[in-house]
Amino acid sequence: MTDAKPKQLLHLVFGGELDDVSGISFTDLSQVDVVGVFPDYESARVAWKAKAQATVDNAQVRYFIVHLHRLLEPDTVKA
Template sequence: MSTQDAAPTTAEPTQLLHLVFGGELQSLDGITFRDLSKLDVVGIFPDYASAAIAWKAKAQQTVDSALTRYFIVHLHRLLQP
């Protein structure tokens, strides 16, 4: 079979999942949340760029609350064996 006979392959883009979440911290010195039942899970995103857009939007909405922080977690790093 020649290379001309081979069917073209379309590789699926690698999913690099990212979680955006946040909540109110106990203090500015750490990352201990005041109330875990009130964590705001913004969502899971297929790439860092879309996660960063969601993170920025939530961070701007809570700019008046100094203790409220949002984070991006690189889920794809946790899922790799």
């Protein structure tokens, strides 16, 4: 019997201050906060939510989740 690890569906969480909240252009790319890479959407969502809540007082700051697994393996079925 082997313990099969679940397939990693990598997600990146990052954010920072935007020039205009209606777009995705950062005020200063050197100040973009890379929160980390996570093995699944749920753990990425938890990290995203914590950062978003911590910066709620600054309306210009936004955090994003990028589905890295979709970029790395675009032809596979998305889970």
